[in-house]
Amino acid sequence: xxxxxxxxxxxxxxxxxxxxxxxxxxxxxxxxxxxxxxxxxxxxxxxxxxxxxxxxxxxxxxxxxxxxxxxxxxxxxxxxxxxxxxxxxxxxxxxxxxxxxxxxxxxxxxxxxxxxxxxxxxxxxxxxxxxxxxxxxxxxxxxxxxxxxxxxxxxxxxxxxxxxxxxxxxxxxxxxxxxxxxxxxxxxxxxxxxxxxxxxxxxxxxxxxxxxxxxxxxxxxxxxxxxxxxxxxxxxxxxxxxxxxxxxxxxxxxxxxxxxxxxxxxxxxxxxxxxxxxxxxxxxxxxxxxxxxxxxxxxxxxxxxxxxxxxxxxxxxxxxxxxxxxxxxxxxxxxxxxxxxxxxxxxxxxxxxxxxxxxxxxxxxxxxxxxxxxxxxxxxxxxxxxxxxxxxxxxxxxxxxxxxxxxxxxxxxxxxxxxxxxxxxxxxxxxxxxxxxxxxxxxxxxxxxxxxxxxxxxxxxxxxxxxxxxxxxxxxxxxxxxxxxxxxxxxxxxxxxxxxxxxxxxxxxxxxxxxxxxxxxxxxxxxxxxxxxxxxxxxxxxxxxxxxxxxxxxxxxxxxxxxxxxxxxxxxxxxxxxxxxxxxxxxxxxxxxxxxxxxxxxxxxxxxxxxxxxxxxxxxxxxxxxxxxxxxxxxxxxxxxxxxxxxxxxxxxxxxxxxxxxxxxxxxxxxxxxxxxxxxxxxxxxxxxxxxxxxxxxxxxxxxxxxxxxxxxxxxxxxxxxxxxxxxxxxxxxxxxxxxxxxx
Numbered sequence: 001x002x003x004x005x006x007x008x009x010x011x012x013x014x015x016x017x018x019x020x021x022x023x024x025x026x027x028x029x030x031x032x033x034x035x036x037x038x039x040x041x042x043x044x045x046x047x048x049x050x051x052x053x054x055x056x057x058x059x060x061x062x063x064x065x066x067x068x069x070x071x072x073x074x075x076x077x078x079x080x081x082x083x084x085x086x087x088x089x090x091x092x093x094x095x096x097x098x099x100x101x102x103x104x105x106x107x108x109x110x111x112x113x114x115x116x117x118x119x120x121x122x123x124x125x126x127x128x129x130x131x132x133x134x135x136x137x138x139x140x141x142x143x144x145x146x147x148x149x150x151x152x153x154x155x156x157x158x159x160x161x162x163x164x165x166x167x168x169x170x171x172x173x174x175x176x177x178x179x180x181x182x183x184x185x186x187x188x189x190x191x192x193x194x195x196x197x198x199x200x201x202x203x204x205x206x207x208x209x210x211x212x213x214x215x216x217x218x219x220x221x222x223x224x225x226x227x228x229x230x231x232x233x234x235x236x237x238x239x240x241x242x243x244x245x246x247x248x249x250x251x252x253x254x255x256x257x258x259x260x261x262x263x264x265x266x267x268x269x270x271x272x273x274x275x276x277x278x279x280x281x282x283x284x285x286x287x288x289x290x291x292x293x294x295x296x297x298x299x300x301x302x303x304x305x306x307x308x309x310x311x312x313x314x315x316x317x318x319x320x321x322x323x324x325x326x327x328x329x330x331x332x333x334x335x336x337x338x339x340x341x342x343x344x345x346x347x348x349x350x351x352x353x354x355x356x357x358x359x360x361x362x363x364x365x366x367x368x369x370x371x372x373x374x375x376x377x378x379x380x381x382x383x384x385x386x387x388x389x390x391x392x393x394x395x396x397x398x399x400x401x402x403x404x405x406x407x408x409x410x411x412x413x414x415x416x417x418x419x420x421x422x423x424x425x426x427x428x429x430x431x432x433x434x435x436x437x438x439x440x441x442x443x444x445x446x447x448x449x450x451x452x453x454x455x456x457x458x459x460x461x462x463x464x465x466x467x468x469x470x471x472x473x474x475x476x477x478x479x480x481x482x483x484x485x486x487x488x489x490x491x492x493x494x495x496x497x498x499x500x501x502x503x504x505x506x507x508x509x510x511x512x513x514x515x516x517x518x519x520x521x522x523x524x525x526x527x528x529x530x531x532x533x534x535x536x537x538x539x540x541x542x543x544x545x546x547x548x549x550x551x552x553x554x555x556x557x558x559x560x561x562x563x564x565x566x567x568x569x570x571x572x573x574x575x576x577x578x579x580x581x582x583x584x585x586x587x588x589x590x591x592x593x594x595x596x597x598x599x600x601x602x603x604x605x606x607x608x609x610x611x612x613x614x615x616x617x618x619x620x621x622x623x624x625x626x627x628x629x630x631x632x633x634x635x636x637x638x639x640x641x642x643x644x645x646x647x648x649x650x651x652x653x654x655x656x657x658x659x660x661x662x663x664x665x666x667x668x669x670x671x672x673x674x675x676x677x678x679x680x681x682x683x684x685x686x687x688x689x690x691x692x693x694x695x696x697x698x699x700x701x702x703x704x705x706x707x708x709x710x711x712x713x714x715x716x717x718x719x720x721x722x723x724x725x726x727x728x729x730x731x732x733x734x735x736x737x738x739x740x741x742x743x744x
Contacts, residue, residue, distance in 0.1 A: 024296055024316040024325035025458050026345075027495035029356035030524070032075055035348055036064055044336040048092025050138060053100050059093050060353065065103055067093040069116070072344065072355060073521070074623045081114065081121050094138035096156060103144055103156060108132040111159065115718055131167035137182035137270075139189045145208075147180050153191050153206045168585055170204075172197060183239065185257055192200035192239065194218070203226060203268065205255060214259055217267045221245050228283060229336070233291040242297070244289040248278035249318040250297070272558065273319050277305040286312075286336035295320050296360045300330070300338045300347050312336075314347055314356060328356060357495055357655040361458065382597075423447045425459040432466040437479040444482055446488065453542035454585040460489055461496035468499050478507055487515050494520045494527065501527055505534055510613060511547045517547075517616040518665065525622050531629035532617045536638040540607035552665045553608045555652060602651050605644040614645060618667040618675055636690050639683045643696055645677050650703065676700065679685065 022558065047061040050550020052069055057078070060068050065088060068080040068592050070640075083089060093104035096113075104112050106121075109132060114124035131152070137145040144156040151170030159165070171177070178201070180193035191206040205214040221227075225247035233240045239255040251270040276283065276299065287301035304313040304327055312334045317328040333546070338344040345356040377424040423431075428447050432440065448456070464486050471478055483504070486492060494501060501523065504512040508728070513531060561668050604611060634642075654671045680700075687693040724741060 005054075012616065019306060023318055023362075023458075024292075024360045025460075026314065026316060026326040026328045027359070027493070028498055029328070029354045030075060030522075031352045032058075032070055032072065032346070032355050032380070033068065033077070033353050035351055035353055036062060039369040044337060045351075046337060047089065049339040049341070049346045049353070050092055052095050053734050057095075058341060058346070059095055059102065061089055061104070067087060067102070069102070073621060075626060076623045079116055079387070081118070083121055092511055094136045094144055096144045097140045098136055098143045098157075105133045105136060108149075111156075111163070113160070118681065127163040129159060129167070130164050131694055134177050135180050137180065137191060139182055139184060142184070142187075142189050145182055145189060146626065147177070147191060147193060151175075151204065152175070153208070155189075155208065165273065171195060175202070178227075181230075181232045183232065183234045190257075192241070194230055202265070203253070203255065204740045205239075205257075205259075215265050217253070217265050218243075218253065219251075219267060219270050221247065221249070221251075223247060225249070228285060229288040229290075231290045231297070233294070234383055236292055240291075241611065242273060242289065242291070243282070244276075244287060244299070244302075246283050246285070248276040248283050248423060250274040250276065250289065272324055274317055276302045276317075278290065278303060286334050288336045288338045290338055290340055292340065292358065293360050295362075296325065298338060298340065298345055298358070301334045301537055304329075314345065315361070316462065317357065325360075326358070329738040330354070340657045341599065358457065363576075386672075402403065406576075416693075423450075425462060428459075428463055429466045432463070437477070437482065440479055441482050441485075441605060444485065448485070458487070458490060460486055460491040464492060464497045464500060468497055468503055471503055472499065480507075480509060480512065484515065487512065487519060487635045489670060490519065492520070494523050502530065505531060508534075508538075510535075510538075510543065510609075511549075514549055514613055514616050515669060517620055521621065523620055525627040526630045527634065528617060528620050528622060529627070530615075532642075533634060533638065535610060535613040535617065536634070536641055538610065542608055543607065543609040546609065548609040550612050551609055552667075553611045555666065602648055604648050614642070615665065615667055618671050619665065624678065627678060628682050628719070631678060634683070636683070636686050636693075639679055639687065640690070640696060641689075641695055643676065643679055643693075643700070646672050646679075647699060647703075 039231065044063055047063055050059045050061075052058050056071055056073050058072060060069050060070060062068075065083045067082075067089065068078055069076055069078045079340065080229075084317065087106050090105045090108045093102055095101070096103055101113050101115055106112060109129045111127045111129060111133075112121055112124050113127075114121070118124050132149040134147045134149045136156075137147065139145060146154045146156055146159055148154075148167050150167070152167045154167075175195045175197040178194050178196050180191060183190050183192065188207070188209050190208065191204075193204050195202045195204065200220065201218040203216045203218050205216075207213075225245040227243045227245055229244045231242045239257065241253045241255060242250055243253070250273045252273045253268045253270045255268065274297070280500040283302050285300065289297055289299050291299055295318055297319060299311055299317060300314045300621075302315065303309070303633060304311065304315065305324060312330045314328045314330055315324055317323070318325050327497050330347065332352070334349045337348045343359065345358055347354055349357065387502050423443060423446060425447075428443060431443055435443065445461075463485075467479065467483065467486075483500075492500070501513065501516045501520070504516065513534075517531065606614065649667065649672050650669065653672065687697060
């Protein structure tokens, strides 16, 4: 009933506007990799983007010869494999959910299976099949499925056990597969695929346990429109199959998982889900569609209802109310390819593969009514009316009234606060443009206290964007406490409001900048370097009046000075104090776990507040390929200062067996050494020519030599311990035993 009522109510929504921003959002995207495209826009730019071993990894197969595994959050390739000259990749590679291995088909018949540590395709497992393969489909926590060109389906493990087993032909001679998708019903995998024969389209449902195949005829479009894209979703023991036609219509076909068997090939009825606005009555052939959830679909390549012709967009449409929820322009032309994994959309356009994070709220008629609630005659907002469910209206259920108890002073104040008129997102956005900072803080506090969780997730980004826009237009307007309050909600990131962090940096609001570095997980490397340059440039005296979180530098004041040969007895770790290792031909002694290769009383080159800001930079997620270019913009003096601070941190880390600095959010020794390597790579020539850097480079050289010697000795100890473990007797030693182990 809710679905039917939503369809009736959608007419009023569509008559008012196509666009509604209340139920879905597209955030700022980023380029994952470049693509080698064909000569035309309709040529595919990639064979596929499939999920990897977890939500942050994807397997990208290009149209040539290469398969690459990427870590999405770092925008970094973890491995790449290429077939030889004269060979070709026939279908997208997948990650087998049962074994974690990667699988691809080359030259239509050769299965290749490999792991992350395999360097090339030359020495991986290969198996030649007896028939051509159409597509591989990964199944979560199960064996991958193999769809052959003539319609047969096999599980991967059965093919690897007998590669030359005979493969039956399911399709007619002139029948061609156009689309396929896998699904899981409980723990039983299955496969859907659509074929075309002489202009007619057929839908096949293949179950594996038991092995049953069902064939259906799909109802054709009466005006001669062609199907452009298919999508499927399992919901309530039914499979929802949608098809986008060149006429702009999106039709849905419901297919039961347990169909009633009959004679012949039954025709599946369909219903109109959505009618997209089209130019000249035709949707471009480079359009594509896929499900995001039960109520939202993503469409790429279809015209935007209010944009000029010739522009390509990625859009999210609400199926229940037939409204456009979010849109993002894609320059360079699209190729009709769209994938979705882990709340991220992957779309190929131009010569790049772009990742666009998205979010969809639960779609309901009550939410739509709440967004369209009219204001009173004097402009005040009417209080929200409780909306019962459709089942309650049908069965005449009366919602129970809350029991009235003893009202305390706190409950009275809470009741008065709840009695105040609630502000909607649109009203807050309107008031942002005119009210003072004090009024704005009061309005925002009231809105955040009354907004629900789904609404808050999207509205915080809209409010922040409006605030930043006004701050950029009015230089004297900067509600610092309000911006801090929005960041502390935990629902902001750089993608939602790209100008936010740079605004705080331009205002020299180092507290807010530090807070963003702590909470934003997607800060671009160029912005990170801009913050680093600002932190290195500011004087310590200018930071005295600035409020900064000093939790990451508590070791600079709280930790007692280290004691060693010149300052008393050195602390014993687990009753063990290692002696110095023998020297080799060089003049550098290898430090023990309790001794640093440099002076232990090395002073910190920066003040505590600047050190706290630099620690946030060191812990920011980054990709080396994207960080090196902007890192080269640092001056020589800034590089030397940062290297001196990294040297100071390294000394503090190496003074103890526990190499983690004390305090909250302190950088690890791995992060410190990573940044040392990055700075040396970016400014190696400059550091060699600058006289002030000679002593610093000599100390860094000692770091490397000491680490090499230390890890070499640890490797010897590791081998000895492994041999002792193998020789260890398994006899019962009783309740208490003393064993003496001689290492040397």
